[in-house]
Amino acid sequence: MAVGVPAVEASGLVKRFGGLIAVDHVDLRVDVGEVYGILGPNGAGKTTFLRMLFGLIRPDAGTLRVFGRTWGDAGPSMLDGVAGFIESPRFYPYLSGRRNLNLLAGLDRGGADSRIDEVLDVVDLARRAGDKVGGYSFGMRQRLGVAASLLRDPRLLVLDEPANGLDPAGIRDMRALVKRLAAGGLTVLLSSHNMDEVEEICDNVTIMRTGRVVYHGSIDQLRAQAPDPSHRLMTSDDEQALRLAAGHRAVAVSVHPDGGLALRAQAADADAYIIALGRSNLAVRALHLEIAPLESLFFMLTETDPEAGFGEPAQTQPDTLTGVTS
Amino acid sequence: MTTPATTATAPVPPATACPRPVGRGRVVTAYRWEITKLAAQARTRATLAVCLVAPFVFVVLLDRQDRLPKDTLYGRWVHASGFATPLLVLGFAAQWVFPLLTSLVAGDIFASEDQHGTWKTILTRSHSRTQIFWAKALAAATFAVLLLAVLALSCLAAGVLLVGHQPLESLSGTLLPSGRTAGLVLAAWASTLPPLLGFTALGIMLSVLTRSSPAGIVGPIILGLLMQLYAFLNGADTIRHLLLVTPFDAWHGLLAAHPYYGPLRDGTLVSVGYILICLAIAYTALRRRDITGG
Ligand SMILES: Nc1ncnc2c1ncn2[C@@H]1O[C@H](COP(=O)(O)OP(=O)(O)OP(=O)(O)O)[C@@H](O)[C@H]1O
Ligand SMILES: [Mg+2]
DSSP: OOOSOOSEEEEEEEEEETTEEEEEEEEEEEOTTOEEEEEOOTTSSHHHHHHHHTTSSOOSEEEEEETTBOHHHHGGGGGTTEEEESSSOOOOTTSBHHHHHHHHHHHHOTTGGGGHHHHHHHTTOGGGTTSBGGGOOHHHHHHHHHHHHHTTOOSEEEEESTTTTOOHHHHHHHHHHHHHHHHTTOEEEEEESOHHHHHHHOSEEEEEETTEEEEEEEHHHHHHHOOOOEEEEEESOHHHHHHHHTTOTTOEEEEOTTSSEEEEOOHHHHHHHHHHHHHTTOOEEEEEEEEOHHHHHHHHHHHSOGGGOOSHHHHOOHHHHHTTTO | OOOOHHHHHSOOOOSOSSOOOOTHHHHHHHHHHHHHHHHHOHHHHHHHHHHHHHHHHHHHHHHTOSSOOTTSTTGGGTTTOTTHHHHHHHHHHHHHHHHHHHHHHHTTTTHHHHHHTOHHHHTTSSOOHHHHHHHHHHHHHHHHHHHHHHHHHHHHHHHHHHTOOOOOBOTTSSBOOHHHHHHHHHHHHHTTHHHHHHHHHHHHHHHHHHOOHHHHHHHHHHHHHHHHHHHHTTOOHHHHHHSTTGGGGGGGGGGSSSOOOHHHHHHHHHHHHHHHHHHHHHHHHHHHOOOOOO
């Protein structure tokens, strides 16, 4: 993996809002060139972490370096080469999309103005750029947010739930865009509450829950720790199918609360069991994937009590991960 | 997704290829950005347009009236000399028009970023809060100066063009030297700049503290009216000297047969005091706050 200065390095970061600890001693390291996900349910502290990264709120403790610079020693220059948005991007509604970008380019300087057409093309907004932002749909504003970020020609792109509120096509396009940008060498740090999204786009992930990190690691590592996928199975004779399962130690079959059977197994073991059902003249009428393995791991990590300890993942340190992603 | 080897092993490039403005340079870029934004707002343009046109309408309406506003300074003179018009308006504007006009921008300039949720948009673009603060404060002051200039010149033009440039009495009853009247009238208007900027700072402070445009705009007007009321009810003299509305009357000294400048000096000091205190409070509040909205 990249040697040298990481794009983002947080250690012991804490943010309190009154009595509530929104971010609780978070350590995190994003290396140059990687696509990093911060995953967590609502209220996990993802946005709060990213706000601290942008200097919008001050941490109560800990340090945060972006390309080696801290807010304390670099001031707003800490954000040179960094762009992105927090929650849904906001613009002046009484100005057109293009005029908004013009204004922001004025703040950026450094020839950002000349890139406006280019970035509008990238996010496919060129045709509507002359319309007032007040009349934009949610998805259009989201894309304008990406355009406004690209205007800065960043090396690190920070996106807070970029697909939030988008329709399925919008989500697909947003993911494709992020992947395209990452393939071009951009470092991306994105937050999400969607495991699929993180699995599809990211190399490494930090999973948060109520301000704490409950998992650090690569997506591959995460997959290896994921429990077996869970299916719902309907057969021509569920009772007999259940009895037959006793002979297949690698599969866990039980009665599904909503009817049929619940089948939990790795793909190869599930295949063997289903073939055995056929050999015993039991017809398989339906087989649905109910919870993907990573998703069920996500629920286990974010819904169990951290004090109870989920075991290994929470103890994984960022240092041990830098080797994994190389 | 695999990491492109080239980026992973490449040395960290310099922060940016283009030189970035630093310190004061960034205040200038932010100031230009704010002025562009203000110029694009219908409200700003409409306010300046009203300042330009209203004096002419006022003179025309006054011309059709038989009864003169005799209770107001120079009210008796409006038909006799065009120079009386700007002084009549000046006396009247100090009551609530000046606080209103300046706070239309000053009271909104910070709060509108809260209203639109755009703090996070601008503060993530390599400008510090300090730079943005001074840029906005300067922009609000620019607007105040501009509207004072437009209103003064427009009143003078309306008076002179529609009524004439007949000689005007001083406040002591002697005739003012006619060649110098226009200059004195403009000097009288200029003397209201310090308290006007004081109200601008008050608007800025309320805009930052309340994060609400209506509060930022209405607040200075109400405070101005309360101060007028206090002065009207013959409150203690020391306190009256500390009110931000008192310096609005300092121009009376300029139009005496033997001009006196004491109130002008005291008024300027009081105004500067307001400006410093309000801006210090606003600046500290903006620097300290967490930007969590938007
Ligand atoms: N300004 C604030 N005042 C008080 N509490 C806050 C504030 N901002 C965030 N919080 C609290 O901090 C915690 C973390 O919030 P945060 O917005 O960072 O979560 P998140 O992971 O981004 O959630 P979501 O997926 O809903 O966006 C929450 O409990 C939230 O209520
Ligand atoms: Mg969030």
